[in-house]
Amino acid sequence: MNYSTQLLRFSLAVLTLCRRELVRFYRQRSRIIGVIASPLVFWFLIGSGLGGSFRHPSAPPDVNYLEYFFPGTIVLIMLFTSIFSTISIIEDRREGFLQSVIVAPIPRSSIALGKISGGTLLALIQALILLGLAPFIGISLSITSVLLATVSLFLIAFGLTGLGFCIAWQMDSTQGFHAIMNLFLIPLWLLSGALFPASGAAGWIATIMKLNPLTYSVAAVRQSLYLHGHIVVQELLPLPVSLMITTTFALLMFLVSTAVVKHGKTL
Amino acid sequence: MREVVIIDKLTHSYPPSRRQYKPRIALNNITFTIQHSEVFCLLGPNGSGKSTLFRILSTLLRPTSGIIKIFDLDLIHQTDNIRHIIGVVFQNPSVDKKLTVRENLVHQGHLYNLSGNLLNDRILEMLTKVKLLDRADDVVEKLSGGLQRRVELAKAMLNKPRLLILDEPSTGLDPGARRDFDNHLQELRTVDSVTVLLTSHILEEAERCDRIAILDQGNVVALGSPQKLKEELGGDIISITSKDPETLSLSMKKYFHSAPHIIDGIIRIERQNGHEFIPELVQAFPGQIDTVTLSKPTLEDVFIQKTGHRFWENGK
Numbered sequence: 001m002n003y004s005t006q007l008l009r010f011s012l013a014v015l016t017l018c019r020r021e022l023v024r025f026y027r028q029r030s031r032i033i034g035v036i037a038s039p040l041v042f043w044f045l046i047g048s049g050l051g052g053s054f055r056h057p058s059a060p061p062d063v064n065y066l067e068y069f070f071p072g073t074i075v076l077i078m079l080f081t082s083i084f085s086t087i088s089i090i091e092d093r094r095e096g097f098l099q100s101v102i103v104a105p106i107p108r109s110s111i112a113l114g115k116i117s118g119g120t121l122l123a124l125i126q127a128l129i130l131l132g133l134a135p136f137i138g139i140s141l142s143i144t145s146v147l148l149a150t151v152s153l154f155l156i157a158f159g160l161t162g163l164g165f166c167i168a169w170q171m172d173s174t175q176g177f178h179a180i181m182n183l184f185l186i187p188l189w190l191l192s193g194a195l196f197p198a199s200g201a202a203g204w205i206a207t208i209m210k211l212n213p214l215t216y217s218v219a220a221v222r223q224s225l226y227l228h229g230h231i232v233v234q235e236l237l238p239l240p241v242s243l244m245i246t247t248t249f250a251l252l253m254f255l256v257s258t259a260v261v262k263h264g265k266t267l
Numbered sequence: 268m269r270e271v272v273i274i275d276k277l278t279h280s281y282p283p284s285r286r287q288y289k290p291r292i293a294l295n296n297i298t299f300t301i302q303h304s305e306v307f308c309l310l311g312p313n314g315s316g317k318s319t320l321f322r323i324l325s326t327l328l329r330p331t332s333g334i335i336k337i338f339d340l341d342l343i344h345q346t347d348n349i350r351h352i353i354g355v356v357f358q359n360p361s362v363d364k365k366l367t368v369r370e371n372l373v374h375q376g377h378l379y380n381l382s383g384n385l386l387n388d389r390i391l392e393m394l395t396k397v398k399l400l401d402r403a404d405d406v407v408e409k410l411s412g413g414l415q416r417r418v419e420l421a422k423a424m425l426n427k428p429r430l431l432i433l434d435e436p437s438t439g440l441d442p443g444a445r446r447d448f449d450n451h452l453q454e455l456r457t458v459d460s461v462t463v464l465l466t467s468h469i470l471e472e473a474e475r476c477d478r479i480a481i482l483d484q485g486n487v488v489a490l491g492s493p494q495k496l497k498e499e500l501g502g503d504i505i506s507i508t509s510k511d512p513e514t515l516s517l518s519m520k521k522y523f524h525s526a527p528h529i530i531d532g533i534i535r536i537e538r539q540n541g542h543e544f545i546p547e548l549v550q551a552f553p554g555q556i557d558t559v560t561l562s563k564p565t566l567e568d569v570f571i572q573k574t575g576h577r578f579w580e581n582g583k
Binding site for chain 2: 008009012013015016020023024027028095096097098099100101102103104105106
């Protein structure tokens, strides 16, 4: 078989696995409402509630907490969606659907890529809806910053879905996944600069935040949004570096996912 | 006749787990072949190793050692080529219940590199075959269990496999749907000359297959057509109940120079022309026999004779 037929086979498998994710999501209305509404409510309540009490010293007076919290909310919405879409791997395995995918004559990487891109697209669509709200809280968006933000968001969604994929592939129960989510994924987000900047945190917390790849992802989104005007908070590294770290994380997660499909559990 | 599946010295053991220190041997050095366009049944109680063998043959699981060839392709090294020419029906439904019948088949087709008109024609053909054309655009979860199983079959047949592997296909089907499904399998064999391999723990289901391999604790204990296996037992089965089966069995051993089996307190003797033997038996042991039953051997009798225990132990 030559290279182009192989590529065609690969793409067909990826596309069909990805499309299934979207169709399933669309058929379950409660999922749509839950995933879009909850981070919005979360953002509004925490942002408005804490806004008056906490203020970052380096932030300009016209930037309130609601605005600081905005990029973090977008990343949170994507974390939720990624988790929801990778939980379906556990259901697919339990219900039996996954077996027929595993015995199909397709490259193992296409199983990983199909599932991850489905989750990525869902997360990205929701993130973009939220991004559309930016002007309402006083963030003025240029075309360049929207494009850059979209690229960052895509990479973050891909990395997070990939991370969820690696965890979910090895799990037997959704309960176990929830435990991991509370213990590992939510703190990953909490310590990413989404909720508070590293500059004001205790020493060891700041160190963890520097090691957390999601920190650079949140920074990339923040930097994309404030390309021209003021930067809300002093960030760790310039935008290209943040983007590079986010890209590396996404690629790494894809490679690990493929390895997990190849060598992980099959039943 | 050509050999479609060759299994040679196949062994599989599961690694030790938290609950079990030693590795558990699921298949112990088994060897047999499956011929072209036959319906072959792997018969065995739960834990006999038949599910492990199914998983290995369907490419879900890599065996510990041994050689498996399917259409002359090596299962370990040519897995992808084998995946192209087999169809698999799992015990747990593998259809996506949130999708329609057609969407499921389109998805499956894409995984087998079918698309466009070829795929549409193929879907039409399969839906006609399993008589589901009028339900094509229904969401699968709205269909009855029997119809869902037919979708499963259409899905597995979509790539026109030369070997169809089914795990406990009649589980959860009512007798009507079971008969229906059986007819579909027979048609595949006769019309499309597909070789069919199925696992089962139901003796009646195995009776209808061309050949069976009886598995017990990871070993193949019997192999052949149901007819041949039953004939090998030698004529009739005589079951005797007694107040004291142990003593009776001992005296019978002295009398006949061979010890009969005692299974669940019932003495069993295999014998040609059982009807002539019974009067002799009753006269030889007066007052010690409560009832005598004469019957033709069943596959369960074959199983008992080969393993020394019942097919379902302790009512399992």
